[in-house]
Each structure stands twice: as structure tokens, then as C-alpha cells.
Amino acid sequence: MTLSASLSSANSSLNVAGERTSVVSRNIANADRAFYTRKSVEVVTTPGSGVRTSGVTRAEDLVLFRKVLASGSSSAMNSALLDSLDLLNATINDVELDSSPAALVNSLANALQSYAAQPHSQLAAEAAVRSARDLASSLNNAAATVQQVRNDADLGVQSSVDRINSLVQQFQGVNSQIVKGTVTGADVTDYMDQRDELLAKLSNEIGIRTLSRADNDMAIYTDSGVTLFDRSPRTVTFQRTPNLTPGTPGNSVFIDGVPVTGANATMPLQSGRIVGLVQARDDISLSYEAQLDEMARVLVTAFAESDQVGGGPDVPGLFTYSGATDVPPDGVLISGLASRLRVNANVDPDAGGLATRLRDGAISDPLNTDYLYNTTGAASYSDRIDELLTKMNTAYAYDPAAKLSASGTLSNFASISVGWLQEGRKVADDSYQYQSTLYNRSFEAFSRTTGVNLDEELSLMLEIERSFQTSSKLISVIDSMYSALLGAI
Structure with missing residues (x-):
């Protein structure tokens, strides 16, 4: 090998060492950054002598990366669902606190039994009415919590849709840089890391699959097969409802005009935060809301007053609701009833009523004696209280929308509702x-x-x-040899 060839080889080695040092320094500086992949310089020999770099490559594992995207999407879905169930579970609270609707149903039954044992007691009458008022308040509060969960979930879907559109727009810019850089032979490994990070963030919002093509181009599809990005972003749209109507599902999410959530979805999403939020809004919450409404309906029915003279319709008694005109039909859900349930003011001492009307009747209208049970005004009269206890222990039919047993006592239905909610929370948590x-x-x-x-x-x-150091030393030796040759001429 001639001195010039050796010098050329040493110089090429120095250039390669400089590029490798730059890449290693880049690796060290970004070691703690999520989704940064290790970069390495590809070194090849040149014809004759010397070396050169052929490009920068990055470490990849497509199988593991797909697993990261899929598990991240499923985790985000279950997290959103669990957060909503935690809020709904607050309506039950600690069983020992006896503040759940199920516990208060039993408390009301106990208060009525105490009143039946001493129908002359004003304190017992007021305690029974107070227990009824607590039960109505519990159902009101639980219904309000359900409505809050549904509205929060609807707002969460809107936020998620906004993030998806933003991320897909960012993806378009990064993907364009990768394709251009690949065509021109530029180093695009950092852009590819950015693209992976965007995909990871996107998978948290919506389940996705990717397709790699020539020039490192990439297309994105949802886990149900709807195109989300193919050389240009597809628009994700959603119309939020400011205050959802009880019993009515929220609006669907659309991708490029295709519904991907809701009952009419032709290609429904399988995972992602959006799926968890929609399930919380339209499935779990609506079912629990129906259970609360059915408890309220049965309370109105069980405590309704009948015409003692004959011919008149049954009317709401101890429990009534805003806008009430009659007693709800058996087994038919009235959406939003739990939020409107209240104790009739005619029997509530705090509202100027008489608690003893629970024993005597005519709660619906004290001036209408047709609905008066205790016509003699006897202080020891307990037949009406006993009748109410019997009705509380009667089996009633329930609407299928509640997703519980088709019939049963109010106490059993309320207890099953607690178990249903807690089981759903446990499954979501697991x-x-x-x-x-x-x-x-x-x-x-x-x-x-x-x-x-x-x-x-x-x-x-x-x-x-x-x-x-070796290349530098070789150049130094060659320099000395050149100096010696030139000195000998």
C-alpha cells in the first residue's frame, strides 16, 4: 500500500469515527427519552482502501411495538371505564354507613315496623317520614351522580376527538419528512422516533393498526378497519350534548363520515379511551340510571293511595314526583324519575305537613276524604302502615332496561343493584x-x-x-515519512 493510499484510509477512518462519535453522543443525550431508539452508523469499505458510512439505522422491534400500542389502547379504555365506575360507586359508599339506596330501603321498612308497633307515636311517625325523605334524597343524589358521570364522559369524548385530530395532523407532518428524507437519503431516524411516539399517544385515544409502505410511508387504520390516515388525515367528528337527556344515549363518533361508536356503528371501535368513555356514558350509566328509576317507580307504586269509596284512580301518596298526575304503570321504565322523586309535602313536617297522615291516609290531598284510610281518627289505627309494609315486601315487575331480575321485591332489587355495580367495578379494575x-x-x-x-x-x-487514536497515529507516522522523503530529495 502506498503512502497516499494509507493516508486516504486513515483520513476516512477519522471521518467515520467522527460520525460514529456524533451518533453515540446523540444516543447518550436521549437515553431517558421515551420511544427514543438506539442509533448506529453503518460502515462499509470503499474500493481500494478506506471506509465510509452508508447511513444511520435505528434499533426496531415491530412485534413488541405493536404489542405496546395494543396494550396501551386497552389500558386507556379500562382506565376511563374504571374512573366512571368509581364515581358511580360513590353512590353506594361504605356499606356500614347505611347511606346507599339499598340500605335506606331497609331503614324505611324498619321505621315503618316501629311505627306500626306504636301508631299513636308522633316521634315514630316523624322518624318514618324522615327515613322516606332520606331514601328519596339518596335516589336524587345517585341520579345526579349518574348524570354527572354521563356529562363528564361526553366531554371526555369531545376532548379525545380533539386530541386525535391534533395528533393525526402532527403525524402527517412527521410522516412527510420521513418520506422526503428517505427519498433523498437523509437521516430520518429521529423523525421515525417522533412518529412512533405520536402513534403511542394516538393509541391511548383510539385503537389503531398501521401499514408500512415504500419509502417508510405509513397508513393508519382503526382497530375496526376504518381509515384514519392515508397520505392525508381523515376527519374525526363528534357533536357533544351539553346536558344529556336521562335514558337517551349520547351522540356517535364519526371518522370520515363513518360511525364508529354507538348502536348504529357499522365498524365499531374495539379499544382506546373513547371506547371506555362511551361505555361509561351509554352502557353502565344508563343501566344504573334505569335501576334507580325503577326503584323510584316502585316506591311511588308501593306507597300509592287508593280510593276507599270506590271508582277513583290510585294516586301518589308518601312518594311523589314533580309533574306527577297518576301512579306509573307496572314494569314500565320512566327515565329520570329517580331525580324527580320526593316525599309529599303534605306528610313532611319540615314542609308544614302532618307525619300522622302516613297512618291515616289522604296524603295526596288532605281535603279529599275518599282517600282517607283512618276514617275514625283512632290513634291506635295501624292497618294502613301494615298494608304499606306488605306492599314493600311484594314482588314487582321491572323493565328489562335495568338489566337485573325481571321481578322481585324492592329490597332485593336494590341489593342486586349494589352487587351489579360493584361487580362491574371489580371486573373493570381487574x-x-x-x-x-x-x-x-x-x-x-x-x-x-x-x-x-x-x-x-x-x-x-x-x-x-x-x-x-490509531488513525491519528498512522497519519502522524505517514507525515514523518513524507518529511523524511522530502528531506532526502
Whole structure:
């Protein structure tokens, strides 16, 4: 090998060492950044002598990355659902606090039994009415919580849709840079990291699949097959309802005009935060709302007053509701009834009523004696109270929308409702814990495979330094030899 060839080889080695040092420094500087992948310089020999770089590559594991996206999407879905169930579970509270509708139904039955044992007692009468008022307030508060959960979920869907549109727009810009850089031979590895990070954020909002094409181009589809990005973003739209109507599902999410949530969805989404929010808004909450409304309906029915003379319709008694004109029909859901339930003011001492009307009747209208049970005004009269206790223990039919037993006593129905809600929360919590753990393990495995190991990078830096020193020493020797030759001429 001639001196000029040796010098050329040494110079090329120095250039390669400089590029490798730059890439290693980049790796070390970004070691703690999520979704940053380890970069390395591809070195090839040149014809004759010397070396050169052919480009920068990054560590990849497509299988693990897809697992990260899928588990992250499922984890976000279950997290959104669990958050909503936690709020609904607050309507039950600690069983020992006896503040759930189920506990207060039993409290009302106990108060009526005490009153039946001492129908002459004003205190017992007021305690029974107070217990009824607590039950009505509990149902009111529970219905308000359900409405809050539904409205919050609807707002969450809007926020998620806004994030999706923003992320897809960002994805378009980064993807364009990758395609252009690939065509011109530029280093696009950092852009590819940015694209992966955008995909991870996008998968939290909506389940996605990706398709890689020539020139590192990429298309995005939902996990149900709807195109989300293919050379240009598809618009995700949603019309939020400021105050959802009880018993009515919220609006659907559309992607490029295709409904992807709701009963009319032709290609429904399978995972992502949006799915969890829609389930909380239109499935769990609506079912629980129906259960509360059915409890309220049965209370109005069980405590209704009948015409003692004959011929008149049954009318609401102890329990009534705003806008009430008659007693609701059996087994037919009246959406929003739990939020409107209240104790009749004619029997509520705090509203100027007489608690003893619970014993005597004519709660609906004290001036209408047709609905008076205790016609003699006897202080020891307990037949009406006993009748109310019997009606509380009577089996009633329930609307299928409540998704519980088709018939049963009010106490059993309320208890089953508690179990239904807590079971749903436990299932959601178990699913979230599993998917969250799966995501963490998948991300750790992905990071170990594609991420930066500082020990390895520092070791490589020392290797490059030794190579640099060797090339520098070779150039110094060649320089000395050139000097000696020139001095001998």
C-alpha cells in the first residue's frame, strides 16, 4: 500500500469515527427519552482502501411495538371505564354507613315496623317520614351522580376527538419528512422516533393498526378497519350534548363520515379511551340510571293511595314526583324519575305537613276524604302502615332496561343493584390492572430491545476513541515519512 493510499484510509477512518462519535453522543443525550431508539452508523469499505458510512439505522422491534400500542389502547379504555365506575360507586359508599339506596330501603321498612308497633307515636311517625325523605334524597343524589358521570364522559369524548385530530395532523407532518428524507437519503431516524411516539399517544385515544409502505410511508387504520390516515388525515367528528337527556344515549363518533361508536356503528371501535368513555356514558350509566328509576317507580307504586269509596284512580301518596298526575304503570321504565322523586309535602313536617297522615291516609290531598284510610281518627289505627309494609315486601315487575331480575321485591332489587355495580367495578379494575401490567411489561421489553444502554454506549465511545487514536497515529507516522522523503530529495 502506498503512502497516499494509507493516508486516504486513515483520513476516512477519522471521518467515520467522527460520525460514529456524533451518533453515540446523540444516543447518550436521549437515553431517558421515551420511544427514543438506539442509533448506529453503518460502515462499509470503499474500493481500494478506506471506509465510509452508508447511513444511520435505528434499533426496531415491530412485534413488541405493536404489542405496546395494543396494550396501551386497552389500558386507556379500562382506565376511563374504571374512573366512571368509581364515581358511580360513590353512590353506594361504605356499606356500614347505611347511606346507599339499598340500605335506606331497609331503614324505611324498619321505621315503618316501629311505627306500626306504636301508631299513636308522633316521634315514630316523624322518624318514618324522615327515613322516606332520606331514601328519596339518596335516589336524587345517585341520579345526579349518574348524570354527572354521563356529562363528564361526553366531554371526555369531545376532548379525545380533539386530541386525535391534533395528533393525526402532527403525524402527517412527521410522516412527510420521513418520506422526503428517505427519498433523498437523509437521516430520518429521529423523525421515525417522533412518529412512533405520536402513534403511542394516538393509541391511548383510539385503537389503531398501521401499514408500512415504500419509502417508510405509513397508513393508519382503526382497530375496526376504518381509515384514519392515508397520505392525508381523515376527519374525526363528534357533536357533544351539553346536558344529556336521562335514558337517551349520547351522540356517535364519526371518522370520515363513518360511525364508529354507538348502536348504529357499522365498524365499531374495539379499544382506546373513547371506547371506555362511551361505555361509561351509554352502557353502565344508563343501566344504573334505569335501576334507580325503577326503584323510584316502585316506591311511588308501593306507597300509592287508593280510593276507599270506590271508582277513583290510585294516586301518589308518601312518594311523589314533580309533574306527577297518576301512579306509573307496572314494569314500565320512566327515565329520570329517580331525580324527580320526593316525599309529599303534605306528610313532611319540615314542609308544614302532618307525619300522622302516613297512618291515616289522604296524603295526596288532605281535603279529599275518599282517600282517607283512618276514617275514625283512632290513634291506635295501624292497618294502613301494615298494608304499606306488605306492599314493600311484594314482588314487582321491572323493565328489562335495568338489566337485573325481571321481578322481585324492592329490597332485593336494590341489593342486586349494589352487587351489579360493584361487580362491574371489580371486573373493570381487574381488566385495567391486567392491561396496565401488560403495557408496562411490553414497554419495558421494547425499551430493552430498542432503547439506549448507557454502559454499552460508553464502551463503544472508548472503542471509537481508540480507533481515532490509531488513525491519528498512522497519519502522524505517514507525515514523518513524507518529511523524511522530502528531506532526502
